[in-house]
Amino acid sequence: MRVLTTGLGWNELQPGGLNRYYVDYNQALKQYGHSEFGLVVAEQNAELQTSLNITNAAGSGIWSRIRAVRHHTVKAVESFRPDVFNPHFALYASMVSRNSLPSHIPIVTHFHGPWALESKMEEGGKPRIVREARYLIKKQVEQVTYRRSDRFIVLSEYFRDILSNNYGIDHSKIHIIPGAVEHERFTPHPDRPALRAKLGIAPGQKLLFCARRIVRRMGIDRLIDAMQTVVREHPGSRLYIAGDGPMRSEYEQQIVRLGLSANVRMLGRVSNEELVEWYQAADYSIVPTITLEGFGLVTIESMACGTPVFGTPYGGTNEILRQVSSDLLFEDGTAEAMSGKLISALNGRLTLPTREACREHVLQRYTWSSVAGAVTDVFREAQEIRRKGVASR
Template sequence: MNVLTTGLGWNEQQPGGLNRYFVDYTNAMKEFGHAELGLVVSEPGVKLHTNLNVANTVTHATGLLSRIRSVRQHTMQALKTFHPDIFNPHFALYASMVSRQSLPDHIPIVTHFHGPWALESKMEEDGKPRIVREARYLLKKQVEQLTYRRSDRFIVLSEYFRDILSNSYGIDHRKIHIIPGAVEHERFKPHQDRGALRQRLGIESGQKLLFCARRIVRRMGIDRLIDAMQAVVQAHPGTRLYIAGDGAMRSDYEAQISRLRLQDYVKMLGRVSNDELVEWYQAADYSVVPTITLEGFGLVTIESMACGTPVFGTPFGGTNEILGRFAPDLLFKDGSAEAMSARIVEALNGRLAIPSREACRQHVLQRYTWSSVAAAVTEVFQDAREMRRKGGAIG
C-alpha cells in the first residue's frame, strides 16, 4: 500500500519518543513492503539525511499556522503524485487542516494517537497564569477533537492510551486498536565488552550505575528520583545516577542536585546522541523510568531491556503494562521518592529477584519487534480500506 504519514518533527533535530517512533515505524513499514511518504516539520530548509521517503515541509522560517498550512499543501500535492491508499497522521495539530472532504472517499484515515497533546501541554506550562493555561488547553483540545472526528480507525500503544482516547475524546472502543511500540533491536543490543565500555564512560569498578533517559519536564518525575538518591547513596555510597535529556526543568533540577549535595552522585548529561544513548543503556546496571503521569508506552523501557538492562518504573500507564507482565517487582509501589529509594535499595541489597540481562532482551524480542508492529498495522489498514470500499460505518 501507499501510506501517507504526517508526523511531528525529525528525531535528529527534535529528539523525543514520538519522533523516534515515527522514524522507526516508517522504516519498518518500508521493510514490510509498503511505499511510505512521510511529512514532518523540521528546522527551516533542513535536508533530512535519511534513505526513507520523508520530506521536511518547512522551507523557510515561519509561524505555527504557516507550518500547519504547509503540511496540508504537501498532503494535497501527495494526493496527485503519490496516490496514497491510506492517510496515517501521527500528530493532531499538523493534520488539522486536512479535512475529510479534501481526501477521496476511498482513502481511510487511520490515526496514531501518541497522547493527549492538550493535557500534556497544560501540565508543562505550569508557570503560566491559570486562565492562560486553561484557554490554551481548551483550544488545543478542540483541534484534537476536530482531527479525531474524521478518523476511521485509531492505533494506540497501550491500554492506558486507549482509555484516555475513549474517555477524554469520546472515541468508540471498537475503532481503537492496541499495537504496542517496538525497538530497533539490532541497534539496541548488549555490548560485546561491557566492562571496557563502562571504563571508557568513566564508571569505576564496583560502582552501581542507574540511568534515566527522559525529557526534562515536570511530569517525568525526575525531581522525585533525585530526592530518592539521598537514601540510595546513604545505603550504597558507590551508586551513581546519570540522567540524559534536556528540557524546561533542567536548571531547576541541577539546582536541586546542588542543594541536596548530590553533585558527586547525580549527573545530568544533557542531550545525548542516539549512539551515546545505546551505550548508556548497555553500561547501566539498572534504568529508571520515574514518570508520574501520561506515560503512554515507555519506549525507553524496552530500549533498555533490549540492551539487557533491567528497568525500574512507576506503576502508571504503559510502564505498568510492560513491567507488570514481565517482572512486577521492578515496579515501584507508587510515584513517591520514598517508594523509588526503597525498591532501588532493596535491589542493591540483593533482596529482589532481578531478571537476568538475557531474560530482559528475550522478553523484548518476543513481544516488541517492528516486524510484528508492521504486520498488525497492515491488518488495521486493510480492514479500514475494506470498510471504506463497502461504504459501511467504521465500528
C-alpha cells in the same frame, strides 16, 4: 500499499519518543513492503539525513507549519496517490479535512497522547485561567482531527482508555499495537567492563541510568530526591540522567542544593550511539514518570540492551513491566517508594530478571516486523470500511 504519514518533528533534530517512533515506524513499513511517503516539520532549510521518502514541511510559525503540512499532503494525494492517510500528530493534521482526500482513502490516526493535556501540565507557571483556555482550544483542535478518522492505533491500554474517555472514541475503532525497538542496534555490549571503563565507571560501582525529556511530568525531581536516601546507604552509586527540556536548569540546581553533585549528573542531550552505550553499561534503568506515560519506548530500549528497568506503576510502563516482574515496579511515584525499591535492588534483596531474560522479553513482544504486520491489518480493515461506505451512497 502506499501509505502517506504525517509526523511531528525529525528525531535527529528534535529527539523524542514520538519522533523516534515515527522514523523507525516508516522504516518498518518500507521493509514490510509498503511504499511510504512522510511529512514532518523540522527547522527551515534543514536537510533530513535519511533514505526514507520523507519531506520537511517547514514553516516559520505554528500556523505556517500547519498550512505547509496541508499543502504537502494535498500535493502527495495527487502525485503519490496513497491508499491510506496515517497522521501521527493531531495539530499538524488538523487542516487536512476529509474533503482534502478522495472518499476511498481511509484515515488511520496514531494517537501518541493527549497533546492538550500534556501541554497544560507543562504550562504550570501560567495563570490557571490561561492554562484552561489554551487547553480547551487545543482539545478542540484534537477533536476536529479525530472526528474524521476511520480507525485509531494506540500503543497501550492506557492510551486507549484516554482516547475513549477524553475524546469519546468508541473502543471498536481503537486498535492497541505496542511500540517496538530497533533490536539490532539496541543490543547487549560484547564487553561491558570495557565499556563501563570507557564511560568512567569504576569496577563494582553501581550505575543507574534515566533517559527522559526533562519536563515536570517525567518525575525527575522525585528521582533526584530519592537519591539522597540511596546515596546514604550506597555512597558509591551513580545516577546519570540523559535528556533536555525546560526543567533542566531547575533540576541541576536541585542536585547542587541536595549535595548530590558527586553522585548525580545530568548529561543533557546524547547521541543515539551514546544512548545505547549508557543502556548497555547501566546496572538498572529508571523510568520515574508521574503521569501520561503512553508506552515508554525507553523501557524496551533498555531491556533490549539487557538492562532491567524500574518504573512507576502508571500507564504504559506498568503494562510493560508487570509482564516481566512486579519487583520492577515502584509502589507509587513518591521519592520514598523509589529509594526503597532501589536500595532493595542494590542490596540484592530482589529477584530480578537476568540481562538475557530482559532482552528475550523484548524480542518476543516488541519487534517492528510484528508492528508492521498488525498495522497493515488495521489499514486493510479501514479500507474495507471506506469501500462499503462509498458503495452504499
